[in-house]
Amino acid sequence: MDIENGFLQYKQYGWMLIGTVSIALVFVLFNVARAKKSSAVTIRRIAGLDQIDEAVGRATETARPVLMSPGLGVLDGIAVQALTIFASIARSAARFGTPIRLLNFDAAVFGVAQEMIRDVYLSEGVPEQFDPDSVRFVSDRQFAYASAVAGVIHREKVAATFMMGEFFAESLIMAENANMVGAIQVAATTQVTQTPFFVAACDYVLLGDEFYAASAYLGRQPVLLGSLVGVDWAKMMFMLFLIVAVIWHSVQALGGVSPDEVAKGNVVEGQEHPSKDQLFFVYITKLSRE
Amino acid sequence: MNITSLLAQDQTPSSFSLLPSDQSKWLLIVGTVLVVSILLFLLTRAPSNMRRPVVVSITFIAGFLYFLEWVLPKYRITEEGQEVVRQWFFGLSYDYSETVPILSRLSQLLTGILLALGVFSIFRLHVRRLLKRDPNWLFSLVLLSSLIAMAYIGFSKFGMERSVEYRLMTEEQLKATNMYAAYDLLFDKGLQTLDAAMFSLIAFFILSAAYRAFRIRSIEATIMMAAALLVLLSFVPLGIALTSWINPDSVAGNLRIESVGQWILLKLNTPALRAIDLGLGLGVFAMGIRIMLGLERGVSVD
Numbered sequence: 001m002d003i004e005n006g007f008l009q010y011k012q013y014g015w016m017l018i019g020t021v022s023i024a025l026v027f028v029l030f031n032v033a034r035a036k037k038s039s040a041v042t043i044r045r046i047a048g049l050d051q052i053d054e055a056v057g058r059a060t061e062t063a064r065p066v067l068m069s070p071g072l073g074v075l076d077g078i079a080v081q082a083l084t085i086f087a088s089i090a091r092s093a094a095r096f097g098t099p100i101r102l103l104n105f106d107a108a109v110f111g112v113a114q115e116m117i118r119d120v121y122l123s124e125g126v127p128e129q130f131d132p133d134s135v136r137f138v139s140d141r142q143f144a145y146a147s148a149v150a151g152v153i154h155r156e157k158v159a160a161t162f163m164m165g166e167f168f169a170e171s172l173i174m175a176e177n178a179n180m181v182g183a184i185q186v187a188a189t190t191q192v193t194q195t196p197f198f199v200a201a202c203d204y205v206l207l208g209d210e211f212y213a214a215s216a217y218l219g220r221q222p223v224l225l226g227s228l229v230g231v232d233w234a235k236m237m238f239m240l241f242l243i244v245a246v247i248w249h250s251v252q253a254l255g256g257v258s259p260d261e262v263a264k265g266n267v268v269e270g271q272e273h274p275s276k277d278q279l280f281f282v283y284i285t286k287l288s289r290e
Numbered sequence: 291m292n293i294t295s296l297l298a299q300d301q302t303p304s305s306f307s308l309l310p311s312d313q314s315k316w317l318l319i320v321g322t323v324l325v326v327s328i329l330l331f332l333l334t335r336a337p338s339n340m341r342r343p344v345v346v347s348i349t350f351i352a353g354f355l356y357f358l359e360w361v362l363p364k365y366r367i368t369e370e371g372q373e374v375v376r377q378w379f380f381g382l383s384y385d386y387s388e389t390v391p392i393l394s395r396l397s398q399l400l401t402g403i404l405l406a407l408g409v410f411s412i413f414r415l416h417v418r419r420l421l422k423r424d425p426n427w428l429f430s431l432v433l434l435s436s437l438i439a440m441a442y443i444g445f446s447k448f449g450m451e452r453s454v455e456y457r458l459m460t461e462e463q464l465k466a467t468n469m470y471a472a473y474d475l476l477f478d479k480g481l482q483t484l485d486a487a488m489f490s491l492i493a494f495f496i497l498s499a500a501y502r503a504f505r506i507r508s509i510e511a512t513i514m515m516a517a518a519l520l521v522l523l524s525f526v527p528l529g530i531a532l533t534s535w536i537n538p539d540s541v542a543g544n545l546r547i548e549s550v551g552q553w554i555l556l557k558l559n560t561p562a563l564r565a566i567d568l569g570l571g572l573g574v575f576a577m578g579i580r581i582m583l584g585l586e587r588g589v590s591v592d
Contacts, residue, residue: 077581081577212576215586231573231575
């Protein structure tokens, strides 16, 4: 069979992508397996997650609720991570008897969140404290959701807000309203365009992959910490690749034209250095996208 | 154009095209609902040590289906464009890629059911507030009446659009109907306008947040203030005029305010955002593996 021209997704994404994903996968799985044998993995301090107990404690002292928002995302890895953090917050709230408000945008996230919070109260031995109305589906329209959250913040004078997940233009509306009532704010978003707004308006912000490290950080399970080490290895691989690529690219760009290119007739008269398309890292990038 | 030819144009299959006379389809639907309900009931009754492997297995299989769909080759690129390869392994791979979207509709079905639960939750909360005469009962009344009105108008419009009379109407006749006017008032003139009002608030919130963030309290805040000022100036004519006397073609041209602003955006801001993006990508990757393998003992498994 003639497969000389290649298959669409390998032409689109390139073999480099599949190769990179495979290496990252090996790093993560290897470190998860390694962590099962040895529990010597540690994790650095994440200020935003350390503030959970303090924020819930303050809400208890002032008898005001803690508000949680998983953002506008559907039920995916981001929402699951947000709900895992919220479970930890709800656990603290259940211990102190602090009221909570978990306001949802997506119906599927709402369904899972309701069951999850109920389980938390059950596992803490205070199922009677769980108020089914504390976990609410609000609206699946962006600004209707934002106005509902802002309304709850003002009416109930929340003491702390935790906004974690996918946020878009509504992020600042919610964060600024919480600021008006003097709430402690911890935020994390996977949308990098919204991160500056949270940095400007909130007390603590989880940056980038700190958000995904939360379950490992809060649970301190060796296996989860191992997966973080795997991610760190992948990051180091990228950094190493970057350094090698910059040096290689620079040396090649400053060097002379190759005799092969001259033989092929790809070199114009008077050309001293290789053209952009002949540089290795430009060549492989184009190869994978053509 | 007669009614029969109009109806013949309706080729789009949907759940509404299922007629009650089609016994086998109804039987299949009822049977599927029954079997799934029994399985779910058994799963909820099972002890947690038995439930966990079942949930982990389903999660792994569901995740693996999408991974396979991404990896397996489907289309071959030729001189003419794309073509499907239907031989041996590649044929199976293509069929598989056609099947996965059908499976993903199951999750859409689940979301539909959960949306009904969500609406019920709103309804219950606000009816209770209304009956108890909660201090904010007026808001609940507005919400409930809006909910009922919007649902009634929305469903009525949907029903009207499927009628034969509707298809025979011209646009002018359509706009003259009460239903169209009501929908226009509630959705286009009401909801959309309220959305726009909320969106416009962001401008004021940006100002108040920027005021707090740019107060010089630390060395980081000072750097941020200086960078922001340079970038802002690089976008306004007054700022550009400040350094317009520098020759843009000379080496000193790099110190013109618009060059400095672009340099901050492209050489400092963009790499930082890309680094955060890379961290996020790797983070969600590791998270996906943890969920698939059942290591994430959060909401996914317990």
